[in-house]
Amino acid sequence: xxxxxxxxxxxxxxxxxxxxxxxxxxxxxxxxxxxxxxxxxxxxxxxxxxxxxxxxxxxxxxxxxxxxxxxxxxxxxxxxxxxxxxxxxxxxxxxxxxxxxxxxxxxxxxxxxxxxxxxxxxxxxxxxxxxxxxxxxxxxxxxxxxxxxxxxxxxxxxxxxxxxxxxxxxxxxxxxxxxxxxxxxxxxxxxxxxxxxxxxxxxxxxxxxxxxxxxxxxxxxxxxxxxxxxxxxxxxxxxxxxxxxxxxxxxxxxxxxxxxxxxxxxxxxxxxxxxxxxx
Numbered sequence: 001x002x003x004x005x006x007x008x009x010x011x012x013x014x015x016x017x018x019x020x021x022x023x024x025x026x027x028x029x030x031x032x033x034x035x036x037x038x039x040x041x042x043x044x045x046x047x048x049x050x051x052x053x054x055x056x057x058x059x060x061x062x063x064x065x066x067x068x069x070x071x072x073x074x075x076x077x078x079x080x081x082x083x084x085x086x087x088x089x090x091x092x093x094x095x096x097x098x099x100x101x102x103x104x105x106x107x108x109x110x111x112x113x114x115x116x117x118x119x120x121x122x123x124x125x126x127x128x129x130x131x132x133x134x135x136x137x138x139x140x141x142x143x144x145x146x147x148x149x150x151x152x153x154x155x156x157x158x159x160x161x162x163x164x165x166x167x168x169x170x171x172x173x174x175x176x177x178x179x180x181x182x183x184x185x186x187x188x189x190x191x192x193x194x195x196x197x198x199x200x201x202x203x204x205x206x207x208x209x210x211x212x213x214x215x216x217x218x219x220x221x222x223x224x225x226x227x228x229x230x231x232x233x234x235x236x237x238x239x240x241x242x243x244x245x246x247x248x249x250x251x252x253x254x255x256x257x258x259x260x261x262x263x264x265x266x267x268x269x270x271x272x273x274x275x276x277x278x279x
Contacts (some may be wrong), residue, residue, distance in 0.1 A: 002019040004085065005035055005065070006060060006061055006062045006065050007032060007033060007034060007035040007037075007038045007062045007065070007066070008033055008034075008035060009020045009033045009191060012031050012033050012060065012062070012191055013191070015060050015086065015090060016031070016060070016191075017204060019082070019085070019086050019122075021023075021060075021082060021083075021086070021225065023215065024080060027123065029050075029057075029059065029080070029124070030122075030190040030191070030192060030193070030194050031059055031060060031062060031190060031191045032059075032062045032063060032189060032190055033062075033189060033190060033191050034185075034189040037043060037185055037189050038062060038063055038065075038066040039066065040071050040182070040183060040200070041063060041066065041120065041146060041148065042066045042067060042120075044146050044182045044183075044200055045067075045118055045120045045144060045146040046144070047067060047070040047071065047072050047118070047120075047201075047223055049070070049071030049072075050071060050072075050073065051071075051072050051073065051118060051249075052072070052073050052075070052113065052115055052116065052118070053067055053072040053073065053074045053075070053111075053118050053119070053120055054074075054075050054076075054077070054112075054113055054117055054118070054119045054120075054121075054142075055067065055074055055075070055076040055077070055118060055119075055120055055121050056077055056104045056119070056121035056123060056131060057076075057077070057078060057080075057104075057121060057122065057123070057124060058076035058077075058078050058083065058086070058087055058099065059078075059083065059122070060083065060086050060090055061086070061087050061090040061091045063120065063121075063122060064076055064087075064091060064097065065090070065091065065094075066121060066139050068091070068094045068096055068097055071096070072082050072096065072118075073096045073098075073114065074096060074097050074098070075098045075099075075100060075113065075117075076097070076098070076099050076100065077100045077101075077102060077103075077104045077107055077112075078099060078100070078101060078102075079101075079102065079103050079104070079219070081101070082100060084099055084101055087099055098154075100112065103112075103133060104134070105127075105130065105131065105134060109134075109135075109138060109140055110138070110140065113140065113141070113142075113212065114141070115141060116141045116142075116143055117140075117141065117142055117143070118142065118143055118144040118145070118146070119135060119144070119145040119146065119147070120146045120147075120265065121143055121147050121148070122147075122148040123144075123147050123148065123149055125149065125150045125153070125194075125196075126151065126209075128147075128149050128153050129153070129169055130174075131174055132145070132147070132157075132169075132173065134212075136172065136173065136175075136176045136177065136203075136205070137172075137176075137214075139208075142205055143204075143205055144202065144203065144204055144205060145177065145201075145202075145203040145205065146182075146200065146202050146203075147200070147201055147202070147203075148185060148199070148200050149198065149201060150196050150197075150198060150200060151184060151198060151199045152196070153169075153199075153279035154181050154198075154199035154200075154201045155181075155199075156169050156170055157169060157173045157179050157201055157203075158170070158173075158174075158179045158180060158181055158201065161256065161257055161258060161259045162257055163256065164256065166256045167225050167228070167255075167256065168221055168222055168225045171201050171218075171221050171260060171263060172218070172221075173203060174260055175209055175210065175217075175260060176203075176205060176206060176209055177203035177204055177205045177206060178203070178206065179202065179203045179204075179206045180198050180201070180202055181200070181201055181202075182199075182200045182201065182202050183199070183200055184197055184198065184199050184200075185197070185198040185199065185200065186198075192275070210260060210261070211236055211264075211268075212262040212264050212267055212268055212271075212273070213267070213271055213273065215270045216267055216270075217263065217264065217267040220236065220263065220266060220267040220270060221255075221263055221267075223235055223236055223238070224236060224255035224258070225255045225256075227252070228254065228255065228256060228276070230254070231251060231252050232244065232249060232250075232252075232253055232254070232255065232258075232266075233245065233252065233253060235250035236251075239270050240247075243270065244270070246269075247265075247266050247269045248265065248269065249262060
């Protein structure tokens with residue numbers, strides 16, 4: 001190690017006290033204090049020396065340090081204006097670290113990360129879905145996304161068709177990536193401890209998706225899930241009930257039962273296109 005390990009309770013408390021910091025609830029801050037969890041996240045990201053990594057919310061540098069020690073070139077986007085001064089000290093001497101102050105939802109990611117990169121982050125729970133969809137929808141050269149999220153969100157991201165929690169987020173994530181839950185992280189691994197269990201989700205982003213008009217595809221998905229208890233015939237009635245009936249899909253089914261391929265076939269039919277399959 002180039003530096004003392006940040007990922008432990010005493011070091012974290014020392015840093016917070018020195019810089020007079022407290023976790024900002026509005027920013028979803030909970031500081032990771034378990035070195036084994038850091039190690040497992042870095043391992044799940046399959047980091048190779050020299051790889052470009054985007055971290056969203058570096059905090060005091062706990063996970064960042066693990067990524068830097070693995071040899072990654074880390075670009076961290078941090079919203080909290082108090083933390084750059086902290087990171088300047090906790091990560092001093094790491095030449096493979098770059099800090100960008102700003103909002104991840106407002107930063108021009110194409111300019112910031114022009115080459116192939118991975119995302120590794122402990123995402124703030126209040127804005128997890130918005131960040132994930134931003135990363136997946138902008139056609140960025142991202143190859144893998146490893147995120148720590150609330151367990152409930154992780155289950156929705158990876159849910160299979162037919163599950164009660166399978167929904168629009170499940171379709172959005174699985175449309176662009178192969179996703180799986182790597183492991184759970186209990187509340188006591190954080191300071192302060194959150195009220196929920198967290199999970200680390202690994203998303204391997206695909207180079208090619210279903211052959212669909214994406215805007216139209218997700219319009220169909222959103223409408224289908226807007227009122228989950230409705231059948232497809234009723235939830236998609238605005239496209240014309242006769243047209244929906246001719247789609248070849250059993251329209252007495254509900255949205256939660258349709259696979260990605262079935263959503264693609266349905267949206268392509270409604271758009272006048274021919275369906276394809278995932279490669």
